[in-house]
Amino acid sequence: MSRVAQVLKTKVTIVVAVVVIIGAGVGVVAHNHAGTVKTVTNSQRQLTQISYNGKKGVTAYALLQKYATVQAKHYSFGDLVTAVNGVAGNGPKYWTFYVNGKQANVGASAYVTKDSDKIMWKLQ
Numbered sequence: 001m002s003r004v005a006q007v008l009k010t011k012v013t014i015v016v017a018v019v020v021i022i023g024a025g026v027g028v029v030a031h032n033h034a035g036t037v038k039t040v041t042n043s044q045r046q047l048t049q050i051s052y053n054g055k056k057g058v059t060a061y062a063l064l065q066k067y068a069t070v071q072a073k074h075y076s077f078g079d080l081v082t083a084v085n086g087v088a089g090n091g092p093k094y095w096t097f098y099v100n101g102k103q104a105n106v107g108a109s110a111y112v113t114k115d116s117d118k119i120m121w122k123l124q
Contacts, residue, residue, distance in 0.1 A: 008093025037067045047087045053119040060097060061108035063119065078107035081121070089123050096122050 040049035071083035
């Protein structure tokens with residue numbers, strides 16, 4: 001094999017190896033994220049629901065901020081989530097917060113989760 005062919009073969013091998021490594025890394029990240037956060041979208045591919053597991057000692061609001069892009073308005077009683085991943089909740093639908101299948105009776109920034117909690121936000 002000529003020197004040019006050997007160099008070309010080496011470069012192709014390196015590129016393939018890098019693509020495989022990057023692909024494997026992306027697969028791991030996607031798997032971990034998908035196992036933690038579940039989302040539901042409507043027919044326009046607009047987010048309508050997001051859910052995740054609680055984590056001992058962390059508020060539901062802090063976890064939502066970890067898993068999604070959140071917009072909120074601050075009031076004296078706490079933060080009101082106005083949009084999740086760019087999807088605004090503005091009359092007649094708003095982002096509503098649930099803990100273990102029941103609508104929360106406190107704000108998400110006041111609710112400190114447990115590992116066993118199932119947190120859900122619905123646009124309703």
